[in-house]
Amino acid sequence: MSAAATATTGVLSGFRIAVTSQRRSAEFIEALERRGAQVLHAPALATAPLQGEAELLGSTRRVLELRPDHVLVCTAYGFRRWFESAEAAGMGEELAEVLHASRIHVRGPKALGAVRALGFDAESVAADELTGTLVAQLAPGLAGKSVVLQHHGHPDTEATAALLAAGATEVVGISPYRWVAPEEPGRLEVLLRALCSGSLDVLTFTSAPAVLALLEAARLHDCGDEVLAALQSTVCTVAVGPVTAAPLREMGIEPLVPERHRMGAMIRTLVEHLGTNGSIQCATALGNLRLRGDTVKLEGAGEARELGESQLRIFKSLVSAGGNVVARPALAALLPAGSSDHALDMAVSRLRRALPDARLISTVLKRGYRLNT
Structure with a gap:
């Protein structure tokens, strides 16, 4: 096909x-x-590495000095990006030693996959893939412990505060990338x-x-x-x-x-x-009608027809009215700003030509239009 x-x-x-x-x-x-x-x-x-990576490498050096008790991994991309940066700076082997000696906890399955792919084991996974849940799971045993928190694009101040409130002696934030325009x-x-x-x-x-x-x-x-x-x-x-x-x-x-x-x-x-x-179905005087996305199909009237943006907005309004009259001002409001009264008539005319049967739309003189039910 x-x-x-x-x-x-x-x-x-x-x-x-x-x-x-x-x-x-x-x-x-x-x-x-x-x-x-x-x-x-x-x-x-868009995601982008930290400019110059000085901040990331500085945080990594602190992790190597600290030898943390716990490491919280929030994203697969962030964990991979952090390890790649450390390796490029000649710190990959030492970081691997530190991570193997730490207790690693991950926010979700994707982060778990990244951790395992790099040869590490994870002790726990958040049940609902929320950082807050992961922190809450660890909180009872954090007193006097040091923690590394890998951020998801921007510093998670709330999670950091919760870790410190649970008794962590230090929380080192790792930001391997940042969000940009x-x-x-x-x-x-x-x-x-x-x-x-x-x-x-x-x-x-x-x-x-x-x-x-x-x-x-x-x-x-x-x-x-x-x-x-x-x-x-x-x-x-x-x-x-x-x-x-x-x-x-x-x-x-x-x-x-x-x-x-x-x-x-x-x-x-x-x-x-x-x-x-995703579909709207209704009975009309010409047969059963089905509107699926931007495509309209009339039972027994051949192939389905695709509607343009303005045509679709007008037709959806008529279908939603269920055969009642939709006033001209209401339909005109669906057209680009500044459209004239004549522009509405032309838009309806084009819509009729695009439909499987032009008789699906009835004109109500001086009032508006309606679906022919």
Whole structure:
């Protein structure tokens, strides 16, 4: 089967999905497109090594001096990055000795895999992949102990304070990388416009900082309220795990979260959700209608038809009204700002031509339009 054929018959065909991650994004995007999705890639943040690495190497030297009792590993990438940096600076062998002598604890399975891949063993894993849970598990035995905490992109002051409050004598923070602005910020602007215009079905996140970065970008572009409203209502939001989901939930957004916090599980959860909830079906005077993503299918009327962004917004409004009249001003508000009354008529005319049957839309003179039910 050709790539084009796969895109039109895949389980995600008709759906528009945004990917906000930088790392491993190519693999994620390929998996979504292979299932037929239209993908918008707009990294909200990028990861970068610490400039000059002086701070990281200084912290590593302190770890070698301290010979810590406990080492908390929060991310697979961060642990690998730390060890690679130490090896490049000639400290790899000594760091390995220190880590073998320490009790290593990891936040989740990915971090566990990285630790084992480098030849180390981990004593415990947080049950819910939360740093706070890992700290709480260790707290009863931390009095008089020294701890290394590998950060997830930025210093975790809350976890550090909790470790010290539990009696740790010293907490050395290891920051192998930092979050920086994306290389192509224009992509993020395109994503924000898509959210505000209603042309996205799904928004995916693989890190909590990316959630915060996107919402901050929305605020800076004066569309924070519109983006928040979209995420709380029409857009399906997917988070790879509970850490990523936390800032969304704090703002009243309930994302999909897979039971296993992996990219593959994330895709399966999304496929299952859209298969059950991603389509709108209704009866019309011309037969049963199904709207799946941006694709409309009328029973007995040939092939499904794909709608453009403006067409989709207008048609969704008519379908949602269930045969009731949607007033002209309400429909005009779905078009670009400044559109004339004539522009609405032209948009509806184009929509009719794009539909399987133009008679699906009825004109109500001087009032508006409605779905022909």
